[in-house]
Amino acid sequence: MKRNVQYLTEAAVIAAAYIVLTLPFAQFAFGMIQFRLAEALTVLAALTPAAIPGLFIGCLLTNTLYPSGLGIIDIIFGSLATLIAAFTTWRLHLRFSGRSLEKSAHAQGSDLKAVVNWRLWTERIVVLLPAAVVNALVVGFYLPFLIPDTVVTPWVVLGFMLSIFVSECVVIYLIGLPLLLTMKKTRLGARSHARKAD
Secondary structure, eight states: HHHHHHHHHHHHHHHHHHHHHGGGGGGSSSSSSOOGGGGGGGGGGTTTTHHHHHHHHHHHHHHHHOTTOHHHHHHHHIIHHHHHHHHHHHHHHHOOOOOHHHHHHHHOOOHHHHHHHHHHHHHHHHHHOOOOOOOHHHHHHHHHHHHTOOOOOOHHHHHHHHHHHHHHHHHHHIHHHHHHHHHHTTTHHHHHHHHHOO
C-alpha cells in the first residue's frame, strides 16, 4: 500500500512539474523548434517507473491546456510519443544497469575501470535517447501538417524531424543528464535500484 502511494505521488509530482516547466514558456515549446524544458524530466524514466504515467499525463495536460495548441492530433500523438519514449527509457535502464561492471572495476584495477566508465557513459546516452528519437519521428512527422502556411514536402518533414531531434537532445543532455546524475545520488535513485532488484 505504501509503495502504491509513493508511486502515485511520484507520478503526480512529475506530471505537475512537466506542466509548470512547459506552459509558462509555451512560445518555445510549440512549433518547429521546440525547446521544452520539461523534456529534461524524461530522464526520470531512468530512475523510476512512476515517470512513465507522470510524463504521459503531464504532456497530455500540457498539450490540452495550452490555448493556442496544435489541436487533437498533437494532444493524442504527442502524448503517446512521450508515453512510448518513457517506457522505452525505463526498459533500457533495466537492461543497461552496469552495477556488476562497477563492482568488477573496483576489484580489478584502473584499466577495467576506464573501460567500465566509458561503457557507463555510453549506456547513459543510449538510455536517454528514446525521447529524442520518438519525438523526432512522431511529432516531427505530423507537425508540418498542423502549422499554418507550411508547404509540406518530404524535405520539409525531414527538416522538422531533424529540428525536433536536435532540440530534444539539447534539453535532454545539457539539462536532463546533469539532473539524472544528481538524482542518482539521492534516495530516489537508490529506490529505483531496489525496485529493479525485486
